[in-house]
Amino acid sequence: MLQFTKEVDYGIQLISALTKSKSGELLSLRNFSKDSKISFLFLQRIAKKLREAKIVKSVKGAQGGYQLNNEFKNLTIKNIVEALEGEYAVTNCLKKGCHCTKEGKCDSQKVFKMVNEKLVKYLGELKLSEVIN
Numbered sequence: 046m047l048q049f050t051k052e053v054d055y056g057i058q059l060i061s062a063l064t065k066s067k068s069g070e071l072l073s074l075r076n077f078s079k080d081s082k083i084s085f086l087f088l089q090r091i092a093k094k095l096r097e098a099k100i101v102k103s104v105k106g107a108q109g110g111y112q113l114n115n116e117f118k119n120l121t122i123k124n125i126v127e128a129l130e131g132e133y134a135v136t137n138c139l140k141k142g143c144h145c146t147k148e149g150k151c152d153s154q155k156v157f158k159m160v161n162e163k164l165v166k167y168l169g170e171l172k173l174s175e176v177i178n
Contacts, residue, residue, distance in 0.1 A: 047135060047164070049126065050129075050130065051087075052087075052090075052091055052129050052130065053125065053126055053129055053130065055081075055083050055087065055088065055091055056091045056094075056095060056125055056128070056129050057122075057125060057173070057177075058081060058083070059077065059088065059091060059092065059095070059101075059111075060095070060100070060101070060113070060117075060120070060125065060173065061173075061177050062077055062081075063101065063111060063112060063113045064113065064117050064174075064177065066112060069112075070112070071104055071108070071109060071110030071111060071112055072110045072111050072112065073109075073110045074088050074089065074092055074110065074111060091129065092111055094128055094129050095125075095128055095129070096111075096114075097128075098124070098127075098128030099114050100113070100114060100120065100124065100125065100128055101113055101114050102114040117173070117174055118172065118174045119172070120172065120173045120174065121168065121169055121170065121171060121172055121173065122168045122171045122172075122173060122176075123165065123168035123169040123171075125173065126168060133165060133168065134161055134165075135157050135160055135161045135164060136154075136157045136161070138151075138154055138157070139154070139157060139158060139161050
């Protein structure tokens, strides 16, 4: 079964919470951790990846926190997945740089490639704002 990781799940929950913040308001990761019952350390790793991907920005200090960096309406599920996990593919053999010993002779890979192309295209078109607003 194709499924997203907990990291993607929690990343989407964090971004969703950020969309509910008033303009200019910062979200405390510690408070979000307590409210959502998600490990603070795990959230820190997720927030760091989202910050490095320029999806969120952070402000340090006692009154610091996180806010969205991009236009929320343009943020796709693919943006989030790839910010947190790197290149998305339904199987490892479809990721760039992977050299399968059965390449060109594997019927499964042909099926996975077709599924992957359609899924990646869909994730790139599906805006998070369409899902959570």
